[in-house]
Amino acid sequence: MSIAIENFVKAIYNNNSHDARDTKPGNIAKKLGISSAAATDMAKKLATKDLLHYEKYQELQLTDKGRKMAINIVRKHRLWEAFLFKMFDMSLHDIHKEAELLEHQTSDLLAEKISEYLGHPKFDPHGDPIPNANGEITTTDTSIPLSNAEENKTYIISRLTSDDKEFFEFCAKQKLKYGHEIKVSKQFKNNKMTELSVENNTILLNEDFTTLIYVNEIN
Amino acid sequence: MSIAIENFVKAIYNNNSHDARDTKPGNIAKKLGISSAAATDMAKKLATKDLLHYEKYQELQLTDKGRKMAINIVRKHRLWEAFLFKMFDMSLHDIHKEAELLEHQTSDLLAEKISEYLGHPKFDPHGDPIPNANGEITTTDTSIPLSNAEENKTYIISRLTSDDKEFFEFCAKQKLKYGHEIKVSKQFKNNKMTELSVENNTILLNEDFTTLIYVNEIN
DNA sequence: ATTAATTTTTAAGTTAACTTAAAAAGTTTT
DNA sequence: AAAACTTTTTAAGTTAACTTAAAAATTAAT
Ligand SMILES: [Mn+2]
Ligand SMILES: [Mn+2]
Ligand SMILES: [Mn+2]
Ligand SMILES: [Mn+2]
Numbered sequence: 001m002s003i004a005i006e007n008f009v010k011a012i013y014n015n016n017s018h019d020a021r022d023t024k025p026g027n028i029a030k031k032l033g034i035s036s037a038a039a040t041d042m043a044k045k046l047a048t049k050d051l052l053h054y055e056k057y058q059e060l061q062l063t064d065k066g067r068k069m070a071i072n073i074v075r076k077h078r079l080w081e082a083f084l085f086k087m088f089d090m091s092l093h094d095i096h097k098e099a100e101l102l103e104h105q106t107s108d109l110l111a112e113k114i115s116e117y118l119g120h121p122k123f124d125p126h127g128d129p130i131p132n133a134n135g136e137i138t139t140t141d142t143s144i145p146l147s148n149a150e151e152n153k154t155y156i157i158s159r160l161t162s163d164d165k166e167f168f169e170f171c172a173k174q175k176l177k178y179g180h181e182i183k184v185s186k187q188f189k190n191n192k193m194t195e196l197s198v199e200n201n202t203i204l205l206n207e208d209f210t211t212l213i214y215v216n217e218i219n
Numbered sequence: 220m221s222i223a224i225e226n227f228v229k230a231i232y233n234n235n236s237h238d239a240r241d242t243k244p245g246n247i248a249k250k251l252g253i254s255s256a257a258a259t260d261m262a263k264k265l266a267t268k269d270l271l272h273y274e275k276y277q278e279l280q281l282t283d284k285g286r287k288m289a290i291n292i293v294r295k296h297r298l299w300e301a302f303l304f305k306m307f308d309m310s311l312h313d314i315h316k317e318a319e320l321l322e323h324q325t326s327d328l329l330a331e332k333i334s335e336y337l338g339h340p341k342f343d344p345h346g347d348p349i350p351n352a353n354g355e356i357t358t359t360d361t362s363i364p365l366s367n368a369e370e371n372k373t374y375i376i377s378r379l380t381s382d383d384k385e386f387f388e389f390c391a392k393q394k395l396k397y398g399h400e401i402k403v404s405k406q407f408k409n410n411k412m413t414e415l416s417v418e419n420n421t422i423l424l425n426e427d428f429t430t431l432i433y434v435n436e437i438n
Numbered sequence: 439a440t441t442a443a444t445t446t447t448t449a450a451g452t453t454a455a456c457t458t459a460a461a462a463a464g465t466t467t468t
Numbered sequence: 469a470a471a472a473c474t475t476t477t478t479a480a481g482t483t484a485a486c487t488t489a490a491a492a493a494t495t496a497a498t
Contacts (some may be wrong), residue, residue: 004485040447045484057446057494088332101324102473113307123448183384223455245475257456259477264454276464276476 002117003104005031005071008042012060013070018161023059029053049211061141071135078131079114085125086118092160093168108133126176127159141198146194147210149184155215156181162212175199176213222323225292227261227271232289233278237380242278251376256398290354293424296322297343297350298333305337311379312342312387327352346378346397346433365413366429368403381417381431394418395432 012188013029016023029039047054051066054120062070080099084090090098112133115121122139124130143158157180160171171177175198185202192207205213230250230321235242237287251258266273276291281289299318303309309317331352334340341358343349349358362377376399379390390396394417404421405414411426 002484024446035487036446036487037448037488042485059416060409084329087336090327090332094326098324098326098329102321105315105320105324107317107319109309109313110303110307113309117306221454243476251453254457255476256458256478261455 002070004042005046005051006067006069006104008039008046009062009066009070010073010077012052012062013067013074016059023061024057025028025053025060028060044131047091058181068135071131073103073132074106075133075135076111078105079111079121080106080117081124081126082130083114090169091172093163093165095125096163110159121163123178125178126161128159128161141214143214143216146184146205146213146215147192147198148194148207149194149210149215149217151184151187154181154183156217157213158216159214160212161214167209167212170209171213174201174203182215220288223261224322225288226263227258228264228281228285228289229292229296231271231281232286232293235278242280243276244279246284247279281333285311287354290350291327292322293323294350295330296352297347298330298337298340299325300343300345301337301340301349302333308433310387311393312382312384314344315382321400334425342397344397345380346376347380353380360433362433362435364430365403365415365424365432366411366426366435368406368413368429368436370403370406373400373402375437377435378433378434379431385429389428390432393420401434401436 002017006196008028011028012023012205015021015028015031021027025039025043028043029036043052043054043060046052046066050063051069052063057159058077074218077099080102081095084095084098085092108215115133120132121130127143129141141158149155157176157178160168160176160178162168176182179199182196183197184194184196187193188195192210194205194210196203196205227247230247231242232352233249233263236263240246244262247262248255248258260366260421262271262273262279265271265285270288271282272280296318300314303314304311304318325363334349334352339351340349346362348358350356360377365374368374376395376397379387379395379397381387396400399417401415401417403415405415406412407414411429413424413429415422415424
């Protein structure tokens with residue numbers, strides 16, 4: 001399967017497993033940076049390969065075969081992220097970019113070697129779950145977006161769901177990293193802003209960021 | 220530059236730096252597993268990109284730009300080989316296959332991180348030199364093929380120049396590895412065979428293998 | 439319920455990287 | 469120096485992955 005096909009299938013998978021937003025060709029096209037005409041063509045082609053169900057004007061839905069394929073790529077992506085993060089001093093954004101390419105050129109054998117070396121990690125450095133070699137995700141995600149966090153409660157950052165460079169640079173600078181502890185001091189409901197403290201610093205985030213940062217409450 | 224272009228330029232580079240054999244489209248085509256018509260087309264195209272000089276029926280010659288590009292890919296290939304060899308228990312042949320793909324999806328930044336992690340190694344696990352980030356190869360190779368080695372002299376294996384799976388399996392089993400010591404006991408000139416000892420075992424190799432194994436004399 | 443706006447699909451065309459088959463040129467043998 | 473053989477080139481055609489622009493369908497607004 002070509003890189004174009006792999007990216008297409010992965011985009012569908014990420015789209016409706018993550019946000020559950022609309023999974024029509026136009027939206028997938030936007031994520032991949034191609035025209036929606038190209039996405040429609042590709043969808044039709046992949047339907048003949050039994051990777052997805054296609055019906056005119058309807059949402060695209062992966063078949064079991066398509067989902068399996070997507071998960072395999074996602075697994076390789078997240079393993080590479082975890083591996084590069086551990087081995088080298090590189091920004092999350094750079095790591096993501098490398099993984100975006102390496103994921104397509106990695107044998108199952110090498111993926112397994114990487115997983116083994118890392119002790120079969122369950123999460124990548126963004127906090128996203130890493131499927132096992134059988135395509136299963138055994139962890140359950142109970143985290144909520146920071147925008148929904150409650151005042152005066154303490155949380156652990158569990159996911160950073162973006163691939164924007166500036167976002168990650170900001171997060172790195174402010175110590176907003178996977179696994180770090182934060183305390184929400186105030187939710188400004190009207191302005192949709194959140195005040196919180198990280199390592200004795202108080203920062204104020206707007207909704208653009210608080211919907212990308214997911215947290216788990218500490219009890 | 221596409222993967223097809225990168226592999227083409229690399230094939231030319233490897234061809235006339237290694238064996239100095241004929242570098243016409245047909246021969247390159249054979250190495251890449253494409254038709255010679257395709258190779259001729261590609262050669263013409265790359266000439267317009269100033270990556271090589273093309274003249275009908277003549278040998279293909281890389282320009283400085285083309286050579287630079289080839290060396291950059293070779294560097295990434297060999298760094299990946301050295302890195303995977305160090306990190307994981309994988310056969311040389313498998314490592315080579317992974318590197319053949321990863322070399323095209325590796326940023327200069329990541330290549331440098333790998334090189335740094337390994338302490339800027341000068342050789343890959345086949346004994347081939349790793350160009351530095353400026354494309355320079357500072358080591359000089361004084362090794363000779365085992366077929367030319369002299370009787371009753373002791374050598375260190377410095378290169379295994381093949382990508383055949385069976386060859387590497389055989390070498391691995393017989394401890395014919397990069398850096399290992401061997402002693403040549405007899406050269407059968409007529410039969411073009413070489414008798415040698417490795418770790419107290421005596422083995423007899425024919426020309427198919429002794430031209431692929433390069434050695435340096437121990438003084 | 440029309441009309442307007444948005445999205446998806448179809449249609450037609452492009453480019454890169456191939457293929458096979460025939461023609462042309464180069465090389466080797468007699 | 470022909471003839472025979474081999475290799476390279478040209479020519480024509482295919483496929484995957486795109487594009488733009490128009491047509492068709494869906495969705496939203498009045
Ligand atoms: Mn990708
Ligand atoms: Mn990730
Ligand atoms: Mn390659
Ligand atoms: Mn090598």
